[in-house]
Amino acid sequence: MSADTPPPPPPSETSSPQEQPPAARSAARWKVATAVVSVLGLALTGTVYVLxxxxxxxxxxxxxxxxxxxxxxxxxxxxxxxxxxxxxxxxxxxxxxxxxxxxxxxxxxxxxxxxxxxxxxxxxxxxxxxxxxxxxxGGAMGLGGDGSIPEGDVRTQVTAIKDIIEAERGLPAGDDVDIEFVSREEVQRRAVERSTEDIDRQRARVDSRMLAALGAVEPGTDLAQAQLDALEAGVGGFYDPETEKLVIGSKQMDGLGAFITSHELVHALADAELGLPDQQALARRSGSDAAYAALNAIEGDASLYSQRFVGKHLPMDELLALQSTSAQTDASLDQLPHVVARELEFPYVEGMTFSCDLYLQGGWKAVDRSYDDLPDTTAQILFPDRYRDDEQAVDVTDPAGPEGWKPLRTDTFGAADLLFLLEAPGDDEDAALSDPKKRVAAWAGGEINVWGRGGDTATALTLADRGGSTPMCDTVTRFYAAAFPDATRTDTTTSGENTTFESQRQSAVVSCQGDEVRLSTAPDLPTARSLAL
Structure with a gap:
């Protein structure tokens, strides 16, 4: 869940393409995602374990x-x-x-x-x-618990939970773990402080420019601060693989304490038994979508087990108290840009569904195997059949940058990234495209390129179309129209395969050739056209 080596330096406006390493998501995104326990996952999936x-x-x-x-x-x-x-x-x-x-x-x-x-x-x-x-x-009961968490001091209770995890999840309890119980406010403070030190603000600024060009955030959004705000809203505890220490955001083994402890202990015990993936190395080697897919696998495992754990071992009153806490977390995340909150919660919801699919195929042993055979794309998370079929991303055509502009970023653009955009074009969930996940099923590969010239930004989002009932060309065109409703649209062919948009804010071109679709944005239409397929 963390790298053994520091992340690569971010590309700058003075670097050449040859000097740029494969781009990774900002360090802050990974610190946020790995630190947040699935309190917010509980908010979204609900206490279904009472069923x-x-x-x-x-x-x-x-x-x-x-x-x-x-x-x-x-x-x-x-x-x-x-x-x-x-x-x-x-x-x-x-x-x-x-x-x-x-x-x-x-x-x-x-x-x-x-x-x-x-x-x-x-x-x-x-x-x-x-x-x-x-x-x-469904096998988790939750109507009174089974009394398996004993009364007594916290250390005794932690040992009991480890033994339960060994018996149910199959991860050896091993030696004592370094675990600290603090208030939720304190765990939030530590997580934010820890991430603030590591955050790559230059890369966050590039990400902000890219997301603004796609209509996902307002221009000038402090994305680094938004990520820290998401962390503060959603954190309940964290496991640090570097120090092998757990910090739990509850001073006692109440429902929240038991939920967070079971989740983070799965990480700690899985780290000892199976090893956690080096996400930053994955990002450097294969792009951020592969690293994010790996995060989904490990968080999905811990989320699935912790939901089952509290459902079986906690009484109803503590489950309902957990639901109340989760609702507060969910309300806090609603104040953030959709893509920021969604990126945070995705591994605990869709990741859990992915792990559930593996579990139904082969029990916890199948989940264990995913640590060695990590998913390669977030499309495999959303559509587990593609994981079983080892369906890889298609390599899309690289655009030539606009003359006189400096390259700022090149990275993979995954199915999850596309899903977040379709769910809230222009950061407006009411503008969501119909059946976003079905549309995302057409994703077969993707890449984003960002260039800068002073304060101006140009982007090229290239997506491969896998085929299906909803063509990617139609999806991308509809998305941009919804994200920028004030833009003037012009279809240069009757099929709409080459569409331009013009507004005071920026211009854009949607170009479609064969199995590829490209959305190009720039301050002016000629520059946007120069980036088209």
């Missing part, structure tokens, strides 16, 4: 108890609890199966419970949950 248990008899017994308690409460208060009674009754299922295979079948209408009015989706905010996660999280 069901493989032991249907025990679940039905608890259902009956809950019904009795509800009846008593109704007699006392005559208040009515709406969908909750239906929810508890629905967990009994049809009696045609007990879900003992861990799939969750036989408990009756779980997806309907999640999405239906008055059901668990409304109660816990899980309406957007990927259905595949039901199969991975």
């Amino acid at each position: 069901m248990d493989q032991r249907a008899d025990e679940l039905r017994s608890e259902r009956d108890t809950a019904r009795a308690e509800l009846e008593d409460a109704r007699e006392e208060a005559d208040s009515g609890l709406g969908g909750l009674e239906d929810l508890l009754g629905g967990l009994g299922g049809s009696g045609e199966g007990d879900g003992s295979d861990g799939s969750g079948e036989g408990l009756g209408g779980l997806e309907e419970l999640l999405g239906g009015d008055g059901g668990l989706g409304d109660l816990l905010g899980t309406g957007g949950l990927d259905p595949i996660l039901l199969q991975c999280l």
